[in-house]
Amino acid sequence: MNILGYLQKIGRALMVPVAVLPAAAILMGIGYWIDPNGWGGGSPVAAFLIKAGAAIIDSMPVLFAVGVAYGMSKDKDGSAALAGLVGFLVVTTLLSPGAVAQIKGIPADQVPAAFAKISNQFVGILCGVIAAELYNRFSSVELHKALAFFSGRRLVPIVTSVVMIVVSFILMAVWPVIYGGLVSFGESIVSMGSTGAGIYAFFNRLLIPVGLHHALNSVFWFDVAGINDIPNFLGGQSSIDAGKAVVGVTGMYQAGFFPIMMFGLPGAALAIYHSAKKEHKEKVASIMIAAAFAAFFTGVTEPLEFSFMFVAPVLYVIHALLTGLSVFIASSMHWIAGFGFSAGLVDMVLSSRNPLATQWYMLLVQGLVFFGLYYAIFRAVIVKFNLKTPGREDDEAVPVQAQTTDRTELARQYLEVLGGQDNLVTIDACITRLRLTLKDRSIVDERKLKALGAAGVVKLGEQNLQVILGPLAEIIAGEMKALR
Numbered sequence: 233m234n235i236l237g238y239l240q241k242i243g244r245a246l247m248v249p250v251a252v253l254p255a256a257a258i259l260m261g262i263g264y265w266i267d268p269n270g271w272g273g274g275s276p277v278a279a280f281l282i283k284a285g286a287a288i289i290d291s292m293p294v295l296f297a298v299g300v301a302y303g304m305s306k307d308k309d310g311s312a313a314l315a316g317l318v319g320f321l322v323v324t325t326l327l328s329p330g331a332v333a334q335i336k337g338i339p340a341d342q343v344p345a346a347f348a349k350i351s352n353q354f355v356g357i358l359c360g361v362i363a364a365e366l367y368n369r370f371s372s373v374e375l376h377k378a379l380a381f382f383s384g385r386r387l388v389p390i391v392t393s394v395v396m397i398v399v400s401f402i403l404m405a406v407w408p409v410i411y412g413g414l415v416s417f418g419e420s421i422v423s424m425g426s427t428g429a430g431i432y433a434f435f436n437r438l439l440i441p442v443g444l445h446h447a448l449n450s451v452f453w454f455d456v457a458g459i460n461d462i463p464n465f466l467g468g469q470s471s472i473d474a475g476k477a478v479v480g481v482t483g484m485y486q487a488g489f490f491p492i493m494m495f496g497l498p499g500a501a502l503a504i505y506h507s508a509k510k511e512h513k514e515k516v517a518s519i520m521i522a523a524a525f526a527a528f529f530t531g532v533t534e535p536l537e538f539s540f541m542f543v544a545p546v547l548y549v550i551h552a553l554l555t556g557l558s559v560f561i562a563s564s565m566h567w568i569a570g571f572g573f574s575a576g577l578v579d580m581v582l583s584s585r586n587p588l589a590t591q592w593y594m595l596l597v598q599g600l601v602f603f604g605l606y607y608a609i610f611r612a613v614i615v616k617f618n619l620k621t622p623g624r625e626d627d628e629a630v631p632v633q634a635q636t637t638d639r640t641e642l643a644r645q646y647l648e649v650l651g652g653q654d655n656l657v658t659i660d661a662c663i664t665r666l667r668l669t670l671k672d673r674s675i676v677d678e679r680k681l682k683a684l685g686a687a688g689v690v691k692l693g694e695q696n697l698q699v700i701l702g703p704l705a706e707i708i709a710g711e712m713k714a715l716r
Contacts, residue, residue: 315388353456452642461483465571485569494575516623534700544614
């Protein structure tokens with residue numbers, strides 16, 4: 233597997249622990265709605281909900297270790313998740329300040345500050361990746377009959393614990409350097425203020441076609457480089473009291489996405505519809521309306537983005553630039569809201585009572601402006617350059633969504649178009665896309681995939697393929713696995 237394919241695999245696995253964030257956001261969002269200023273001090277119910285959500289947020293490093301190990305394992309077995317947990321516990325215990333002081337024989341006050349931050353998402357991801365690779369290598373090993381009980385999957389946590397001892401000693405030497413580099417990177421972005429936030433948002437969109445935006449997000453949204461924007465925002469008053477959050481600043485890497493996802497992309501959808509040929513407008517309308525509603529309410533934008541990403545790349549670059557501009561403006565004006573899942577209406581409502589949400593309603597005003605910008609720019613560029621967006625194709629009608637509503641039958645159709653069961657090496661999915669490894673990618677008919685309802689197809693390396701399906705992706709992946 234090439235580097236890009238492997239990074240894609242890690243990015244896919246990151247969605248496993250990230251998927252628990254909506255639960256934390258809902259619990260804490262409701263808690264802050266009940267008691268926005270007292271942080272649960274004025275309401276036992278609010279305190280209960282906020283603390284329940286905080287239990288998830290505060291445990292993100294270990295969730296990353298467990299989730300990444302599980303997500304990267306070859307057969308998604310619980311033993312891989314256990315190995316990730318074991319690896320994380322070994323590393324964080326051996327590299328705790330007290331343990332480092334004892335092992336090195338130095339006073340506690342001479343231990344590098346980096347070891348006080350050893351329990352973070354970066355280390356969690358590292359432990360998860362190593363544990364998954366060990367699982368994939370040793371889960372089928374058979375030991376001598378005398379040790380047969382420890383064969384196979386039972387062997388993996390044992391091997392992981394031994395390997396992590398070695399990894400811990402390596403990290404004891406290199407972690408201060410790694411940590412220093414991550415902190416410097418984080419500080420350089422933070423020092424750029426709103427400009428840095430805009431640059432991040434620009435690259436966030438550009439990486440979506442290859443599915444690597446999750447890796448970039450982890451730097452800004454979690455505690456990889458010391459930014460930790462989402463957990464600090466969701467922490468609300470507790471984050472403020474602990475000095476981890478600043479009102480009007482924390483959430484700057486999230487807020488500007490609301491105008492784009494709730495308003496900007498629906499404006500682009502309207503422009504695409506109005507630019508479609510008359511005979512295709514009805515079909516385009518069904519696709520664009522569904523995609524626009526998904527973007528507005530939930531913040532799921534990939535089905536809409538992939539409708540023009542490859543057929544009109546210039547529009548996608550414009551989209552990335554406008555996203556960067558939106559995040560820059562929101563950050564500059566200190567219009568702040570946050571999310572646990574994505575920047576849709578649901579998350580905006582839930583975050584609106586958070587003490588760190590400042591002038592969040594102005595994001596709605598900004599959104600209306602961006603709706604107009606997206607519509608005007610997209611409409612003008614499509615017409616000016618005669619871009620072949622949905623409904624403007626010369627040779628054939630736009631792909632329509634699959635006629636069947638039976639998920640099993642739909643999965644069977646996808647298997648057939650992908651070359652049959654024998655052609656699929658691995659089947660996986662994240663929130664919106666099938667992530668596949670194929671023996672022979674050349675036999676896949678992309679036009680038939682789109683006819684079945686796929687919003688887009690992404691090729692990575694020689695064997696990796698992503699099929700953009702929207703929220704159906706995980707359902708279809710499960711059905712495809714069941715049919716094998």
